[in-house]
Amino acid sequence: MSRQKTVELNKKIQQALQQNAQRTALLTAVKRGRDARAKAFKEWPGSDELRAQVRATKEKHIAQLEELLTLFTEKARKRGAHVIFMKTGQDACDYVLKLAREKQAQLITKSKSLTTEEIDLNRPLEQAGLQVVETDLGERIIQMAGEAPYHLVFPAVHKTTRQVAELFSQATGEKVKSQLGDIMSLMRRSLRPLFINADIGVTGVNVAIAETGAVLIETNEGNGRLVSSLPPVQICIMGVEKIVETFEDAMQMILAHPISAVGQLLTTYVSFFAGRSPLGQNKERELHILILDNGRSEMRADSRFREALYCIRCGACMNICPTYGVLGGHVFGHIYPGPIGIPWTARVHGLDKAAGFSDLCISCGLCKEICPADIDLPMMIARVKQEILKTEPQSLANRVLMANERIAKIACATTPFSNWLLQSPVVKKFSEKFLGLDKRRNLPRFTPTPFKKQFQNIDKFEDSASDGEPRVALFVDYFANYIKPEIAVCAAKIFKKARVELVLPNQKASGYPYISYGEIGKARKSAEFNVKNLFPLVRQGFDVVTTEPTAAYALKQVYPKLLDYSDASLSVASKSYLFFEYIAKLQEEGVLLFPLQITENRQFGLHVSCHQRSGESAQFTLHFLHTLGFEVVVIENGTCCGMAGTFGFKKGPLGFELSATVGEPLFELFKSSGVDAILTESSVCRMQLSDFVGLEVLHPMELLLPLSV
């Protein structure tokens, strides 16, 4: 990101972080959205398969896009609709304006449509003297305020009742009390004549059904029904990606959409349009369906961005994104807000627009886990960042943070001098000023003897395993090697107790930070190196085990993608485990015998890192600790602690300050929980919680250190 863009973004973040009321409103909204979704997913009988089904449906239909659109067009035209392809947003705007002039239209009503926001349809119409009225309450509010949507599903969630009352009073000239009922009554009364007198009604399209030539829209308020039924001319504007083949597919979409967005089974009104119906005596009525490309064909042709077309616009990624949740769509977005906004903006509005907020993605990966179409957003966003890097150099802070393994090697070799140096206020001040690393961070102390150097002297189970017996290749990653080798030592102890053969293959750290900073090439090199060294062992029957959640995430989910799903990468992925997940597997196979006697009186709160959520591997950690008699409860608020890799080390709003704000609700939960100490498997979450909660933070392995072998 260019220096100027960084400065602008930092300024915007700083402003957003100061608006406490707005931030609280947003946090409440997104939390309610994801809690309601979680509850509905638990209750709906088919929810386990829903994401896989939606994914399969979208993959199939985007693959068959041309055929389906051809079929749709033919069917819709037979029903009397005008169906027109629009290459660009400009083409679509021109069409609507021309039609409005032909019909001598003066008033246009609209129901909520992000696609019309994408092409900025209102502006040319208003410039031509037409009155354009948004009729969805949230959209109406931001239209009156002259703003862009703050959230995809709740566009005006940042406005208070009082602010909305003022906006309505100004717009209608009628004084309204700042009470919900009064505002709604005025809204209803003031919009009725507009609905009735509109010359043209414009809607988006949520789903287009090829088999019958029908489109559908979903609205909760019922405004979509009035926009589509009253005016003599109806225009529906749809992106090409809205096409599905059958009614069954459409049912899947109308369920997936609201259940992911707000935990609702169906949107209150789902209106199917096929042809245009008369209205009593008025028979000369028209339906125009505009099928918009606007960059979508290029997305489809590019295997790196094709997945973006699977987006069903539910907004769930916004409800879980840690940085979006404190900043909102005016900072985290151009027109398309939130995580999905980054690739969409890059492709539809240009890379420079995406560069204005792409650095807000901290690669926590939560959006991928909640997405109803299982879109790999973190990887797609990394690719946007990679493209941006072709035009602008990587910031120094990012480069320093990515070089951490080289720094660690030197630091470990030069302890205690290096630790003294790194902790010294002068050096911290220097590195803040010249490297962009925040001096308020407590840096971890490097060990003089990294695990890799200790390994050959460690007492381990050396007998080579016979066929079928478990053998482990330890993937030690960064923290358990350079900073807390005790963690890896303890893992070795437990493997010895379980009589599991243990080897330490040649390896580099996982390289996941490269993904965060868009250095896909470097990430691929780390992946190649590690897979090259692990694969021969996997082929001999070794399992790969790590104590670091991000490393497990990289091995299982990221490496195959980086290496184009090579056999070796898939093979390594299928045999990679996070430590306690592996212990559960051993126990299931009857290998590991308990009890392991440890006395411990403290109560612990367990923090589950973002990269652990996908595999739900924390359940194994919890189970193991409970089996040993430890008192442990999971403490979480459904999003991130704010550190997200190395992001929180950077100085300024886009770094330390944002990181601290994101974590605030979680810090408060820990502080009020009454636990004596915190457990977490992630080394970076550990630093964050240790800096902000004021309790001791440990890797669960450290509790097992007293274990005698």
Next chain:
Amino acid sequence: MNEKRRQIFKLFKKNYELLAGKVYLTNNPGEAVEVLTRILSQSKATKAVLAPDLKALQKEIQPKLEGDVVELMQLERPEVVQRIESADIGISLVDFAIAETGTIAEVTTDDAIRLISSLPAIHIAFLSLSQIVLSLNEAAARLRKIYEKHPENCNVTFISGPSRTADIEMKLFLGVHGPQASHVIVRGWK
């Protein structure tokens, strides 16, 4: 009513009422009229509009109402929009319902009928018990048949309770543009 049908009805009623709608099962035409007149008289409404395919009802209910006007909509008459807009209650027929989501499905080939269920503050729908399907997948099959029957214009609307919004401070409000109350009278007889 067989057991399966009873279960499906119970699920539909439960889900529709979770969404702030009201569902009444009636066993004969007399009961249906009774429920309808009760809703009308409790609503303090002064005018109701009735969809053309419910013509038979007008004679039944008009004498039971004091001073209230029930207008049978004749779609070919002028000012159909204003007539519906001036009513407090719209009464219409829906074709089927989906139990697992709590949804009624209205099928129309004239937009005036859609207005009966969207302009007035109260909507009352008549539904046949035998037309409640269990799942969205069964609904898909129904839709296919409906659209095959109507090769030109046809609108289907799934309605799941009254109109709602939470756009201001996430506070739920019913009846923002559409009805604030949504009643379904289920005809349990043949």
